[in-house]
Amino acid sequence: MAKQVTTLFLEDWLKSISGCSSAFNSANSSPSSARAIIQAWAELRDSLQHQSFHSQHLQSLKTLINSQTSLHVADPQAKLVLSILSSPKLSLPHESYPLFLRLLYIWVKKSTRPSSVLIDSAVEVIAHFFLTQFDHSKSPILFSEGLLLLGFLSSAPLSSESSKTVSLGLISRLLEKRYRLIGSFQDIIPNVLAGIGYALSSSVSVHYSRILNSLLGIWGKEGGPPGSLSHGLMILHLMEWVTSSSINSRSVEKLNVFSHDTLETLKASSVPFAVVMAAAGVLRTLNKSAVNGAGLDIVSRLRISLEDRIEFVARDLISIQRGFTESGNNLTDNLCLECVALALARSGPVSSRAPFFMCLAFALLTGNFPLRALYAKLIEPLHGGSAGLRLSEVKEHLDGVLFKEAGAITAVFCSQYVSVDEESQVVVENLIWDYCNYIYLEHRQVALVLRGKEEELLVDMEKIAESAFLMVVVFALAVTKHKLNSKFNQETQVDVSVRILVSFSCLEYFRRIRLPEYMDTIRGVVARVQDNNSACVSFVESMPAYIDLTNGPDFAFLRKMEYIWSKDEVQTARILFYLRVIPTCIERLPTPVFRKVVAPTMFLYLGHPNGKVARASHSMFVSFISSGKDANEDEQVSLKGQLVFYYMERSLLGYPGITPFEGMASGVSALVRHLPAGSPAIFYCIHSLAAKANRLVKKDLTQQADMWKNWQGESEPCKKILDLLLRLISIVDIQVLPDLMKLFAQLVVELPQDGQNMVLNELYSQVAESDDVTRKPTLVSWVQSLSYLCFQGVTSRKQKSEENVAYAQTIDPSTHTGINARL
Template structure:
């Protein structure tokens, strides 16, 4: 059911979801489950629609119109009943046929990836100009994150306690981890349901090499760091994931390798600047320090055998940067706040 361009359908979805939230138990039905999924993703958490509208308004220099709609939605009865509707949705899910389960699972996982992409675009467009609008859309996204977490926990308990094949469990586990990675930005509190879901799916993923590879390859890119994603949120999310992985896990190696590469690039960029420019690049220096903190946190969680790989990476990076370091010795000596590649190598 698609309510994006049909006011009648939109109103029907709203009425159905509110009625179910305020009534007693209702027999499970596949069409009803799909209706609830559509209501949650298009009416209760209409972020995709809002992102599109805000982008259109921004191009016409009338973002205020989009803000009025967001404010109105935050104050609506429908949004305030999101928790109750999510509960009904999860209860409906566990009693329908496998095909219908798969349909709504894909809807939710795809929604998570759409929010990751859409929110970043809108923030880049409005940051510094419409911060209140960005904050209000963030409130909707935070609630959407909670909905995804509760649904993911329901899926995990249902799939892992039923007769689902291992392949199905591996696939579901990867999709859940990727969805959490996409929405981690919006996590503001430590949720038991969040950690319980991660612990459940990690056990499945770590048992299969192809599932590990699939998860690593599907992780969303943080190439924009530190422009949008808060360091504390990203770091806590990465730590929450990796602390449940076995030593030597491909996912941990991937995170460490990416951080080493990113840190080396940032340090190299800083060292290549002249003295005056270097003094004005405190932001990049802070980014280096934060990446180093996260890198050291990850290393503390990894089996000692991985250190040989890291030392080899550090040695290689040190040799490649010798020429640059000669030219900036005076600069780096005067700038105690700057993070040098030599210090990075030494601490590794």
């Protein structure tokens, strides 16, 4: 890690790795040209020569600073700056001091071998200035630039031991007495921390503990900065950088001193978030560094002690007195939770500990995916509250480091799950499953309120929810791998499986991509549910009740809003999940439960305008009709017969238009195959289809004269119904077949000649290819009779078709040329 920083300014690295905004960039203006830089140095030499400093000289300073990323300051130029600063005759403007200190910092930072004499002189000049002239109430920027320069001088290889000691002592005094300057100006924090980092990596360790204590304690003092997640990340990676320097020294003695001083300081600090992040920064380096010999023992002890410090903070966060709800509303607790989560995610491998696991869960549900808080802010004004959710708040969270680290935090969270105690596992499982249900209930309202009004806000909210869904899926997979084995009893496995299925149903709306983890989890839990009667019933009964589906959520605060169940996309996605999963366990579902819970919802969603949803409802009907015998066979057969009547009515009412033909056709085929032979429900089905076809034929005859020329072309609704009836001829039982033949013949003789020829062609082909020796003789005779009737063109076919069918049995249609197809 140190190698990555050697070519950069430490403060800039801290800004970038902690996710700070570009507002912290060191250079706010465009770089100056080489000519302008040369001229600027000339102006400064002129000011020293004439012992006067004017506005053009200040502008020259700014010209140089604007090019600091490419600027190199040589020893003669550094000597010029020191001469200007130490000149008693020059009256410098206050705003020039930070710029002069920045030039010295660039000099000593970028020079390969700066003059050690000049470094000692710089330390002397700066120390004199800060001890005698510095007014701490005027310039936080000067304070930060001084700390940054002194910090680097304290660690510079060519600095003398005495200069390092002076620099460290001055840094310690400035931090302890003038820390309030940091709180008054947040932008200086990266510079202050970088200066502290340089100081902590100094080979002179006499002030190490005092400076580290100041680093940790700044955020806990009155007047200090309030503390934020970005500050915490700066502390983490600053300590990573410092620790890397200590370990790379290969000195066991130095490592031992570093370990002792660091731990003692962490134990004494009263600022939890800073302690956690500092400990994580050290851990991060320990986990990546190779240490041998005596150093290995030191590192091992240090690693355990650092985890103990993080656990101490974690235990306090999950104490009984706080609870989940309160910790979600307390800003200090929130920051600590977030820091613990990021610390564990960035520190590398850590041991599994229940407090870690619990804190990760709380952080994910309140920090990474703060949907509870966002929904509350959004819905509160609708109930008359004054608060509100701004789009900028949601975008800020999406752009924040916590949301971007959600994947890494989830990975640590799931890895911790396997090894913690079962009690903690169950507590967190319940938190996750309850969270899913809450998101479903709240997002229904939010989506209905925002849809068509504040689409951008809704889209951004759903980005957070979609990531929360991914977290739930990964966690659920970890749960199934751990608990769905012989180690746990069947009751536990069944309970876990049902809870996962219900949770997935709640978040199904946010499943935008096909995930292997999702499919693996579904396969695992469905296998447990479909083998257990009580689990099957429990899952099915978790489906929202019919009255809730049609009435919608509580809109007492929006009485003017009309609720339309088919436009509730969140609810529709959840019901679609049930429609897909219930068929897998239909064999275990008692008939009364299907009648009471499933049937009303199935029939409601048969009329859903989304074809995918409607087809799933038809598939549900097919599954039930095709299911095996219930314990009470008579009750099941009776219910199947009853459902057919309403199924046909509901399906044909929406056809064409809403009802997908493929779904209805599968339902009809299933019922004629699986209901008892001669069932009144089958007769009703055949008559309903014939009546619908008859109405559609009459309608199509008046609107589309050319539609009957090609059976294989684009099928109109009436042709699809006729095709379905044609297919049923081969599968209905013998008791129903005569009725079907009569109804079908009545339909065909009403068709125009092209239509008759087309249907007869299909009939001839179907009968000719049939190997059913029971019904084929009857069908052959019937097709011959029907073809004769069509050829004769009988006028009042509708009234006379029944007697003509009987009469036509003796007629040989093979002598007529009006039919193209032959047996």
